[in-house]
Amino acid sequence: MPRRPPVNLTLRPATTDDLAVLADITVDSAFGGTPPDGFATPYLDHELATGAGIVATEDGSPVGFGILLTRGDISNLAELFVRRGTQSQGVGAAILVRLLEDAPPRLFTVASSDPRALALYARHGIVPRWPDWDLRAEAAALDLPPTNLTVVEVAWDDEGWADWDRRCAGRPRASEHGYLRDTCSGVPLLFRKGAATVGYACVQMAGDTGAGNTAVIGPLGARDAGIAPAVALAAARWAVARRPVVQIDLPGPHAACASLIRAGFRIVGQGTFMSNMPTDFMDPACYAPIGAEFF
Ligand SMILES: CC(C)(COP(=O)(O)OP(=O)(O)OC[C@H]1O[C@@H](n2cnc3c(N)ncnc32)[C@H](O)[C@@H]1OP(=O)(O)O)[C@@H](O)C(=O)NCCC(=O)NCCS
Missing domain, CATH: 3.40.630.30 (Gcn5-related N-acetyltransferase (GNAT))
Structure with a gap:
């Protein structure tokens, strides 16, 4: 009852x-x-x-x-x-x-593993779409292969970066850019293959949970699933050169999951991405969120 x-x-x-x-x-x-x-x-x-x-x-x-x-x-x-x-x-x-x-009418969430949360959302038509993994690695345990991408640090007012984020996240969210810059000490990055930009990311040097030794990668997006592993590996190489611990929140279907796990990342937590609509506004094979709160 x-x-x-x-x-x-x-x-x-x-x-x-x-x-x-x-x-x-x-x-x-x-x-x-x-x-x-x-x-x-x-x-x-x-x-x-x-x-x-x-x-x-x-x-x-x-x-x-x-x-x-x-x-x-x-x-x-x-x-x-x-x-x-x-x-x-x-x-x-x-x-x-x-x-x-x-x-x-269009709504999503990343649910915890609490059955009460999962059941509550399901009964409101918010259904499970994919597992969402918290990946974490210590620099010493990582063996990241090189990529043929060039990483370029850009300014927060770079319109190209903001446009990549709008397209990959499927929503305009300028307010999160201010949050990443001011609260998370985020560094916006673009990834180039030759002259072509093939991806973007932010590396949060302060994270938003206060762990000062940890770089949090997110958001991160790639042109397509073929190039997504290289973009994620390049972002991880950039981050690990600057902090001893690196984290990324990655949708289970993301094309970079296998490469990152093979390189030494470990799954330390799992949520469930749930939505009341088809998720065609973003591609989980190519996109990684800011974090579970700001997907
Ligand atoms: C998740 C949470 C917010 C739900 O709030 P709550 O007040 O405990 O939940 P409610 O009582 O309103 O509803 C839970 C429903 O899940 C049902 N439920 C519980 N266990 C269940 C199970 N194993 N399978 C299916 N349904 C289950 C309950 O029966 C209840 O439905 P009912 O009222 O019709 O009986 C709360 O439990 C919580 O804070 N959990 C810890 C933090 C957390 O994980 N938050 C979620 C973040 S996404």
Whole structure:
């Protein structure tokens, strides 16, 4: 039998005043109160500034929240967390239903492995499309083959880079470019084969979870699946020359998965990309996201 939501549950829009409590709910919900070393939530500031958030309170105390990021006509359910002591009582469902009321019809999310999340989304027509892997490597364990690509660092106002991102991500998202530049110390890169540009990437030198020794690759996109492994390998070579640990969030169908794993990357986590529409706005064989929150 489904349990009933708490009787005194109230839903209200989230504001930037809620930042500390949303971070606290995230840590309680995802890690039982003890986050991994270096975990931080600067991404929540950006999500609240550019998205729509809902907070659920029980008797006035926040017990859960969700955040929807809409770019163009596509929404990304970036957050849905309920405090451990209040889970499985319908709070997540209530937040999701409220968020969907104002969402455009096209929506996706990267779900955790929690069956409650997967079931909740599936019942709202948001169905699994592919596994999404967190790949990680220590420089010492990597044996990256050379590529015949040239890596070019460009400026954040480079229109060519922004255009690559719009085409590969399938949405305009200038606000994420500011976030990558200012919060993640991102370096925008283009990849050339001879005179032709065949891919783009950002390497986040600070990441967005606070691990200072880690370079996070993302977004990354390639002209086609044939060249995608070389683009990913070239990005990894660039990153590993500058940080001892490298991470990339890669769709399972990405053409570079085999090459990166062969070179020494390890799967350290898995989410599920789910959407209520065909995913023709992006090609998971050629595109890797900023991260699970900003796919
Ligand atoms: C995922 C989460 C947000 C869902 O919120 P919640 O308030 O616990 O979930 P709800 O009670 O509203 O709904 C969960 C539903 O999943 C169902 N469910 C639970 N386990 C299930 C399983 N193994 N198979 C199928 N359905 C299952 C429940 O029966 C419930 O449906 P019902 O109310 O009709 O019975 C919450 O559990 C949470 O914070 N989890 C940890 C963090 C996390 O993984 N967040 C998701 C990020 S994508």
